[in-house]
Amino acid sequence: MSELRQTVIRMLARPAGSIGFAIVALTLLVAVTAPLIAPYDPAAIAMAKRFAAPSFDHWLGTDHLGRDNLSRVIHGTRLALTIAFPAVLSAFAAGLLLGLVAGYVGGLIDRVLTVIADTFLSFPSVILGLALLTLVGQSVLNTTLVIALSLFPYYLRLARGLALSTRHQPYIKAERSLGAGRGRIMFLHLLPNMLPPLLVVVAMDIPSAIVIEAGLAFLGLGVPPPAPDWGVLLNEGFVNVAISAWPLVGPLMAIIFVTTGFTLLGETFRDIADPRLAGLGRRTGRFLMRRAR
Amino acid sequence: MITRRNLLLSAAALAALRPLGAGVAWAEGTTLRFGPQLDPGTLDTLTNVYDYPFPPFSTVYEGLTSYMPGSEWKPVNRLAETLELAADGTTISFKLKEGIQFHRGFGELTAEDVKYSFDRATGKVKLYPDAAEGDVSYYGGDFGSYKEVQVTGKYTGVIVFEKPFAPMLRLTLPYATSGLIVSKKAMEALGKEGWLKAPVGTGPYEVVSYTPNKELVMKRFAAYGGAAGQDAKSYPWDEIKVSLVNSSSAPTGAALTAGVESGDFDFTYNISPLDALRLQNNETVKAYVLQQPMSYNFLQLNVLHPKLANPKVREAIRYLVDVPALIQAQDLDVATRLNALIAPQMGVGYWPKAPVYERDVEKAKALLAEAGASALELDLSTPAGGQATAATVMQVIQANLAEGGIKVNVLLTPPDTYIKDKAVGQLSWSNYGGAPDPFYQFEWFTCDQFGQWNWAFACNADYDKLHEELAAERDEAKRTEIAIQMQKLMDASLGYIWVNHQVACAVTAANVEAAFDPNGNPYLQYFKKV
Amino acid sequence: MAGYLLKRLGGAVVVLFLTALLLAAAVHLVPGDPARAVLGAHATPELIAQIRIKMGLDKPVAMQLWDFFSGLLRGDLGTDFVGGVPVTTLIGEALADTLALALASMILAVAGGIPLGIAVARRPGGVLDRLTHALSMVFVSAPVYVTSLILLLIFAVKLRYLPAMGAGQFSDPINYISRLILPATALALFWWGYLPRILRATMLDVLGTQYIRSARAFGFRENVIFYRYALRNAVLPIVALFGLMVGYSLTGTVFAETIFGRSGLGTLALSAIDQRNWPVIRGVVFTYALFFICANILADLSYRVLDPRVRLSEEFETGV
Amino acid sequence: MSDKPLLDIKGLDVSYHLDGDVYAALRDIGLTVTPGEIVGVVGESGCGKSTLSASLLRLLPGNAEIDRGEAWLKGRDMLRLGEEELRRLRGRDIAMIFQDPMQSLNPTFRIGSQMAEAWRSHQARGAKFADFHGEAVKALTSVGIPDAAERMASYPHEFSGGMRQRISIATALLLQPSILVADEPTSALDVTLEAQILELLKQLREDHGTAIVYVSHDLGTVAELCDRVIVMYAGRVVEENDAAALFDNPSHPYTRALIDCIPSRTRRGAALATIPGRVPSLSALPPGCKFAERCTMARGICSEEEPGLVPQAGGGVRCHMFDPAKAEAWRIGDQAPESVAAPPFKVSVKEPEREALIEVRDLRKHFGEATGFVGRLLSVARPPVRAIDGINLTIRRGEVVGLVGESGSGKTTLGEVMLRLQAATSGGITFAGKDLRQIPERDFRRRVQMIFQDPQASLSPRQRVAALLTEPYRIHGIAAEEQQSVDALLAMVGLSADLAAKFPHQLSGGQARRVGIARALALKPDFIVADEPTAGLDVSAASAILNLMRDLQQELGLTFLIITHNINLIAYMAHRIAVMYLGQIVEIGPTEAVFDRPAHPYSASLLSLTSQIDAPERKRGRLLVPGEIPSPRNPPAGCRFHTRCVHASERCRSEAPTLETAGHGHEVACHFWRHIDQEKS
Numbered sequence A: 001m002s003e004l005r006q007t008v009i010r011m012l013a014r015p016a017g018s019i020g021f022a023i024v025a026l027t028l029l030v031a032v033t034a035p036l037i038a039p040y041d042p043a044a045i046a047m048a049k050r051f052a053a054p055s056f057d058h059w060l061g062t063d064h065l066g067r068d069n070l071s072r073v074i075h076g077t078r079l080a081l082t083i084a085f086p087a088v089l090s091a092f093a094a095g096l097l098l099g100l101v102a103g104y105v106g107g108l109i110d111r112v113l114t115v116i117a118d119t120f121l122s123f124p125s126v127i128l129g130l131a132l133l134t135l136v137g138q139s140v141l142n143t144t145l146v147i148a149l150s151l152f153p154y155y156l157r158l159a160r161g162l163a164l165s166t167r168h169q170p171y172i173k174a175e176r177s178l179g180a181g182r183g184r185i186m187f188l189h190l191l192p193n194m195l196p197p198l199l200v201v202v203a204m205d206i207p208s209a210i211v212i213e214a215g216l217a218f219l220g221l222g223v224p225p226p227a228p229d230w231g232v233l234l235n236e237g238f239v240n241v242a243i244s245a246w247p248l249v250g251p252l253m254a255i256i257f258v259t260t261g262f263t264l265l266g267e268t269f270r271d272i273a274d275p276r277l278a279g280l281g282r283r284t285g286r287f288l289m290r291r292a293r
Numbered sequence B: 001m002i003t004r005r006n007l008l009l010s011a012a013a014l015a016a017l018r019p020l021g022a023g024v025a026w027a028e029g030t031t032l033r034f035g036p037q038l039d040p041g042t043l044d045t046l047t048n049v050y051d052y053p054f055p056p057f058s059t060v061y062e063g064l065t066s067y068m069p070g071s072e073w074k075p076v077n078r079l080a081e082t083l084e085l086a087a088d089g090t091t092i093s094f095k096l097k098e099g100i101q102f103h104r105g106f107g108e109l110t111a112e113d114v115k116y117s118f119d120r121a122t123g124k125v126k127l128y129p130d131a132a133e134g135d136v137s138y139y140g141g142d143f144g145s146y147k148e149v150q151v152t153g154k155y156t157g158v159i160v161f162e163k164p165f166a167p168m169l170r171l172t173l174p175y176a177t178s179g180l181i182v183s184k185k186a187m188e189a190l191g192k193e194g195w196l197k198a199p200v201g202t203g204p205y206e207v208v209s210y211t212p213n214k215e216l217v218m219k220r221f222a223a224y225g226g227a228a229g230q231d232a233k234s235y236p237w238d239e240i241k242v243s244l245v246n247s248s249s250a251p252t253g254a255a256l257t258a259g260v261e262s263g264d265f266d267f268t269y270n271i272s273p274l275d276a277l278r279l280q281n282n283e284t285v286k287a288y289v290l291q292q293p294m295s296y297n298f299l300q301l302n303v304l305h306p307k308l309a310n311p312k313v314r315e316a317i318r319y320l321v322d323v324p325a326l327i328q329a330q331d332l333d334v335a336t337r338l339n340a341l342i343a344p345q346m347g348v349g350y351w352p353k354a355p356v357y358e359r360d361v362e363k364a365k366a367l368l369a370e371a372g373a374s375a376l377e378l379d380l381s382t383p384a385g386g387q388a389t390a391a392t393v394m395q396v397i398q399a400n401l402a403e404g405g406i407k408v409n410v411l412l413t414p415p416d417t418y419i420k421d422k423a424v425g426q427l428s429w430s431n432y433g434g435a436p437d438p439f440y441q442f443e444w445f446t447c448d449q450f451g452q453w454n455w456a457f458a459c460n461a462d463y464d465k466l467h468e469e470l471a472a473e474r475d476e477a478k479r480t481e482i483a484i485q486m487q488k489l490m491d492a493s494l495g496y497i498w499v500n501h502q503v504a505c506a507v508t509a510a511n512v513e514a515a516f517d518p519n520g521n522p523y524l525q526y527f528k529k530v
Numbered sequence C: 001m002a003g004y005l006l007k008r009l010g011g012a013v014v015v016l017f018l019t020a021l022l023l024a025a026a027v028h029l030v031p032g033d034p035a036r037a038v039l040g041a042h043a044t045p046e047l048i049a050q051i052r053i054k055m056g057l058d059k060p061v062a063m064q065l066w067d068f069f070s071g072l073l074r075g076d077l078g079t080d081f082v083g084g085v086p087v088t089t090l091i092g093e094a095l096a097d098t099l100a101l102a103l104a105s106m107i108l109a110v111a112g113g114i115p116l117g118i119a120v121a122r123r124p125g126g127v128l129d130r131l132t133h134a135l136s137m138v139f140v141s142a143p144v145y146v147t148s149l150i151l152l153l154i155f156a157v158k159l160r161y162l163p164a165m166g167a168g169q170f171s172d173p174i175n176y177i178s179r180l181i182l183p184a185t186a187l188a189l190f191w192w193g194y195l196p197r198i199l200r201a202t203m204l205d206v207l208g209t210q211y212i213r214s215a216r217a218f219g220f221r222e223n224v225i226f227y228r229y230a231l232r233n234a235v236l237p238i239v240a241l242f243g244l245m246v247g248y249s250l251t252g253t254v255f256a257e258t259i260f261g262r263s264g265l266g267t268l269a270l271s272a273i274d275q276r277n278w279p280v281i282r283g284v285v286f287t288y289a290l291f292f293i294c295a296n297i298l299a300d301l302s303y304r305v306l307d308p309r310v311r312l313s314e315e316f317e318t319g320v
Numbered sequence D: 001m002s003d004k005p006l007l008d009i010k011g012l013d014v015s016y017h018l019d020g021d022v023y024a025a026l027r028d029i030g031l032t033v034t035p036g037e038i039v040g041v042v043g044e045s046g047c048g049k050s051t052l053s054a055s056l057l058r059l060l061p062g063n064a065e066i067d068r069g070e071a072w073l074k075g076r077d078m079l080r081l082g083e084e085e086l087r088r089l090r091g092r093d094i095a096m097i098f099q100d101p102m103q104s105l106n107p108t109f110r111i112g113s114q115m116a117e118a119w120r121s122h123q124a125r126g127a128k129f130a131d132f133h134g135e136a137v138k139a140l141t142s143v144g145i146p147d148a149a150e151r152m153a154s155y156p157h158e159f160s161g162g163m164r165q166r167i168s169i170a171t172a173l174l175l176q177p178s179i180l181v182a183d184e185p186t187s188a189l190d191v192t193l194e195a196q197i198l199e200l201l202k203q204l205r206e207d208h209g210t211a212i213v214y215v216s217h218d219l220g221t222v223a224e225l226c227d228r229v230i231v232m233y234a235g236r237v238v239e240e241n242d243a244a245a246l247f248d249n250p251s252h253p254y255t256r257a258l259i260d261c262i263p264s265r266t267r268r269g270a271a272l273a274t275i276p277g278r279v280p281s282l283s284a285l286p287p288g289c290k291f292a293e294r295c296t297m298a299r300g301i302c303s304e305e306e307p308g309l310v311p312q313a314g315g316g317v318r319c320h321m322f323d324p325a326k327a328e329a330w331r332i333g334d335q336a337p338e339s340v341a342a343p344p345f346k347v348s349v350k351e352p353e354r355e356a357l358i359e360v361r362d363l364r365k366h367f368g369e370a371t372g373f374v375g376r377l378l379s380v381a382r383p384p385v386r387a388i389d390g391i392n393l394t395i396r397r398g399e400v401v402g403l404v405g406e407s408g409s410g411k412t413t414l415g416e417v418m419l420r421l422q423a424a425t426s427g428g429i430t431f432a433g434k435d436l437r438q439i440p441e442r443d444f445r446r447r448v449q450m451i452f453q454d455p456q457a458s459l460s461p462r463q464r465v466a467a468l469l470t471e472p473y474r475i476h477g478i479a480a481e482e483q484q485s486v487d488a489l490l491a492m493v494g495l496s497a498d499l500a501a502k503f504p505h506q507l508s509g510g511q512a513r514r515v516g517i518a519r520a521l522a523l524k525p526d527f528i529v530a531d532e533p534t535a536g537l538d539v540s541a542a543s544a545i546l547n548l549m550r551d552l553q554q555e556l557g558l559t560f561l562i563i564t565h566n567i568n569l570i571a572y573m574a575h576r577i578a579v580m581y582l583g584q585i586v587e588i589g590p591t592e593a594v595f596d597r598p599a600h601p602y603s604a605s606l607l608s609l610t611s612q613i614d615a616p617e618r619k620r621g622r623l624l625v626p627g628e629i630p631s632p633r634n635p636p637a638g639c640r641f642h643t644r645c646v647h648a649s650e651r652c653r654s655e656a657p658t659l660e661t662a663g664h665g666h667e668v669a670c671h672f673w674r675h676i677d678q679e680k681s
Helices: A002-013 A015-037 A069-105 A107-121 A125-136 A140-167 A170-178 A182-218 A230-239 A246-273 A282-292 B002-015 B111-121 B167-172 B184-197 B253-262 B273-279 B311-320 B323-329 B361-371 B390-403 B438-445 B461-472 B476-493 C002-026 C034-039 C045-055 C061-073 C087-122 C127-141 C144-158 C173-207 C210-217 C222-239 C241-259 C265-274 C278-306 D049-056 D083-089 D111-121 D129-142 D161-175 D191-208 D219-225 D243-248 D253-261 D328-332 D372-378 D411-418 D441-447 D465-476 D486-492 D497-501 D509-522 D539-556 D567-573 D591-596 D601-609 D650-654 D673-680
Strands: B031-038 B080-085 B091-096 B146-151 B156-161 B205-211 B215-220 B239-245 B267-271 B285-301 B377-381 B407-411 B427-432 B496-509 D007-018 D021-033 D038-042 D064-073 D094-097 D179-183 D211-216 D228-233 D236-242 D310-312 D315-317 D356-367 D385-396 D400-404 D426-431 D448-451 D527-531 D559-563 D576-581 D584-590 D660-663 D666-668
Touching (some): A107 A140, A107 C002, A125 C278, A230 A246, A230 C144, A246 C144, B031 B253, B091 B111, B273 B285, C002 C061, C087 C265, C144 C241, C210 C222, D007 D049, D049 D064, D191 D211, D236 D253, D253 D539, D448 D509, D486 D509
Parallel strands (some): D400 D559
Antiparallel strands (some): B205 B215, B215 B239, D007 D021, D576 D584, D584 D666, D660 D666
16 A cells, blocks of 8 residues: 555656646546536537537537537536546456466467457457447447457457566466466466556556547447537537537547546556556557557 | 538538639530539439439430429420320320430330330339349339320320329329330340440430449430420530449538539539538539428327327427427528428428427426326437438437436437337437328328338328328319328327428539429539520 | 568468458348448338348348358459449548558658657757657647647638648649648647657667667767667667557548548448448458558568567567 | 776765665775786675776766766876767777676677777777778687678677677777776676686787776686776775785685685585675665674774775775774784684585485477477478487485586476476476376475575565465465464574565565575475576575575485586585586586596586686686587587587597496496596596
């Protein structure tokens, strides 16, 4: 525990860390208190007030159905996080477990799992997401699952790689020579040592999940209306941009703000928790690859 | 789905702000350049996917009658000199104009060609002399109970039906591609392959070349017989080029209008309303907003679904829906409200006293309370595709109903069963295309349309019977009476909430004046140079 | 090397086969009747049945799979449900525009990112370093659709600076290239944030290595050490990013094409999904997968060619 | 040799700044190097040796700061030169070669191009670039790179570690600096290669009069190579003297302790000296003498006042004991300080029992053996690695067998195959009279243990010591009453109970090694394989571990197979010694017999090359082994050693020798061992 506290203190000591922390904290706060702080019902339609410019009543103006842009962005924060967190965590749990087994047990299991992961990896995640959502239909749950599915092979690959490199560590050989079984080695010795670098990845993937989700919604395959999803807001704003650009301003700022905040926090965390990851290795490549999609 | 289509269109909106490039080139010579336009699949009158009098069908072929440019829904004779419906409604006798020539020297039009064309449409003869399996007419249904054409002379004949079929005069002959006349001689000479490459009709323009998904070139038919009562030489175009695209790579939005804006095309059809609005301020082009009174948007309520089975619930929904807001949400301030299925422009079947339901949330709440429907949760979707604005409209409906305490889930990708299974579909935002006969308009709401187009699952034996009568009745006043009765039944079923007529938009170069039929379809040969 | 290549290609074939299988199977899971979707309003049941026959949907599933695979081996991705065009034709046309955009963005990315990275690494902690550091975070975090929209708003809407919409025609190269600028920049922004950071990190890593110390100990000139000795080794790992760059660009083009109204693979995929046009969806997704896999193999190979250390090592790979 | 110093360092202070802390890395360093002199710098890790060597070229990392001092080279103070002037000095006047030869060459440039760059950097010397090629070939040839002209086009990874170190030296040779700083140049190399490099350095001095600063933790090589030695402790020079004087008659208690720590044949049976405690942290140095805490001779004054360098003949010593003004404190108690070592006591080396505990017959382990049809097809191009190739070995209960050989000889693989941590390719193992295949794995694991090379890395990093120690019991489900308590286990290996709550990374190397031993002993095994038990440990910690192992072996009657390249360790501990070469045992026999009369030319060389501290041994002749160990993928035909054997004849090239008896329990695999033996005597 004190290790954790120390990490937090060291993170806050860096400007990037404290800014990131502040943004993430603010984001979480907004997400939790959305109904309290949003000035209007995000779904309340007022055709008379369509495309209003910012005013005292509507700080960010109104959209094509006269809804309050600010309120929609605020509620969108909550939605973004309620999709991103479960998506990343479930992908992480599944990827970690299977990657661990693939990396440590090896053999046929490894080959099968790797080929499956590679197959998923050979699609751009947006295309994969579009195709899958077309198959399963649009809902918050499906979006979450699709994002989890597109992230999961990276975790599998990553965990497998870590397990592979860790299994050759002397202490694993030492455990084997003591007679420790596979389960004991995997879960008591490999897992705790693989977690810290992987947790860094998870922290850095929250914004990726937000970005993928909003991207899918932007392309029209995200969560169904009237959910004020950021991607949906961008979509609707873009469609009507010739009439008013104001509906775009809120979600654009929100996405930049939140992803930058999480990235700052994640990178600081990475630098502190696992300096080995700071340099460019194949692993950083992997981070990037995921970010890139 | 719908939002995405919208998204692609929206690029258009942005182009509004795009600075204009080099000066727009003016239409040159006497070629009319039209496009990009969706490829019709084939140029055959019976296997194309248009099924309405769209170029090239309205330029290459002619029917016995046709509608004329303008807004009047009155068929005029084209190939027919006279056309007469018998008193019992089961026969139509016609006399063709004499001396009408088919393209490429395939001879004069005779009653035999009419017989062949109609037999072919209804599958009484093979589609081609060398037809393969699967080569069938798509549009046999347009001919009702067609029996045969009795050829009584070189130019005369009688169309015989088993039962009276009134829509023949308003729909099949003047409007549907299936009613167009093809050359029997040419068909026999050319065979399937030759026909599909360059079919032969009597229209003012003949096919020069057709490259699927690329281009269709037509030239003035020198020997045009002037079936339309007009010498083809008075049409300003020596040549018409249609740029064809595959639906998968069809440009949208600004990419669609860019051609006309840059001078590459003289005419582009089916642009988005926002583009049309934008281009109205552009002096180098002319934008058109066209009423399509035969096409209509409305909400269907599945009366057989347990959640909607109580009429009070459906009535409440009718009071909750804010129709003017729905029209506004489609960016169509130009669209007119629809109070019943048949538009006044139809000329027959219009119900002037159709009730106009104003929004009344309190009344709706009361009705819901009476029905004991609390915490109602309904699905809303646009099955089988829809217009670009469907998602927006559905959000308004969603918000409208929310005010009455009904939670609406919008399904952007509805399951297959949404329209097939009466226990699945609930509210359906519907964008239906139509045709100029009440019979056709009412067709989708009969009992045997369950699982097809009757998404309200409202089935009424009286309605179906009236529908049959409508086919048989030739007297317009009586038909109107029947139609009003049917619309009353629809109103009483509480399965439909009428919203608006559809609108189509197009753009031409400023020096071209476009012409459209009463449902907004372009008539290329009537386009003028100014 | 050859053995490695064989191994990689073998793996790629397996993955592509699975990809194809998944795609072939997907059509049978999709909700909505493609025949109905094609025809839209006023389609009669007879007509729908006819279209189904035309699409081959009436055949048994196994038959359809066989048709798909045998076609694939002949380089035939089937025929578009809607327009009846060979899918390969559609993809070929769309690919040209997409590749032009991807290539343009990668050229911009490298042309901007590498020099900036070198400048930053030359003076770590300097003004430029701090400035780029702050900005790069935003660039790296912002997704393509955000950068695209912002660029569109600023340049096309506010400043009316560049022709924004559509892809233009190859026959008019100047116009074509000018239409590439905004979308390519939107895609390159990420790399302008990322490459300098990575290059800075690898440069500092390399500058701290033993062989650089060793070079100093032998009195090498500082410029030689920086530009010749260190830079080559620092840029090497970036070559491995090439595969990712292709991946990023291909994904990013979906958004950039949508926002800038360009034709291309991305918009083709979207409209195909919209129409449930499975042969086209299948073909496009398969093309994406093919490019992804090839790009990664290419990146690995080029890395091997450039870095003598890994030429012999069988362990090194960046994955598929 | 001229007396005028080439390099004169005076009063040098260097500090590191890290996370706001200041580490006093060097304090008041004085060092002179005269032309042609080889100066050794020794000390444990963390004493500032590497900082010193880097300071000589001013090649310190960015967070280091030179606080004070002067460094005169050829009449110029390096510490006050500009970057460009400094650069001109580097390489031409003073050059440096580094510890890890694998890292010192730029991996992406051909070696010729790297040497050319060095040449170009110093063209001011007046040489033309046209001369470069010839000079480079000459330099490479002279350091023993065959086909130098062609090999200049090779990349560093195409050379072995030893070869790369030669290339570094060749580069230095090309520039002919007056001083070469060699920072642990042989630490990563095997003893045979080490000897070659040392020879090369000596030759450099002979041929070019290059002065060398040789930095090493290995007292043996320093004693072997250097004229003068300085001993460093906690950033200070604690003693400086001529090499012979220093090793024969060390003054500073630290120097003495270091020397006494080293195991050797002559110390067999005796407890080795140890130095308690650890080198103090450079960020929190105690006042007074920095060694006082660990010094058995320390008096009150030592922890109060920091001693200065007391001049002595040949150098000086930083100890109050030798300061006539301060020495009173010692005069009262004992007389002249004798030794800081624990009182020497002779323990008879207990003879092992006759019963064979583990027996290995014709054991083979081949890696990358082609399997399956395709594999066999491909294997034509790629033969398997024959890591061990026909080993017969019997170890009796209570016996300690030492296994030596160069890296790549298959020592560790043999140990792991014997413990079933790797599957054998063929051959049989009998354990306690039973075929190993018939013993359930779980039972076997209870009875055998392994001590792994890296003490810290072989402990699961996220487990506390207590959990690590009791894990064997949990794995094997040992009843609570049969368990030894954590405290007892810690006490057994001489650790205090408060370590139980620590994580491995909080332990020192020696502590981690002890925990590893305690873990190995928790299940009271019959047989232990110890793989390089002292690797990675400083001499003082290593000696303590050896003491512990010896004590435990005696007390518990343990059977050990000790795998090491450190022959001194074997000489000190083992009953029998086995020498491995390319997967085969070339000689095996009682330690005394093999050490006195090594029969195989390879063992003879290995023994002769082992650096010795003790005066009589130091003077022994060295039998260099040329070349490097061949790849076990393509072992030479006939006698595998023939490619490097000076005695090799035609027979050796074609016919593989088998082990034959060369005395009581002494076997050797050499066609000519008798002949060679006679020749030697």
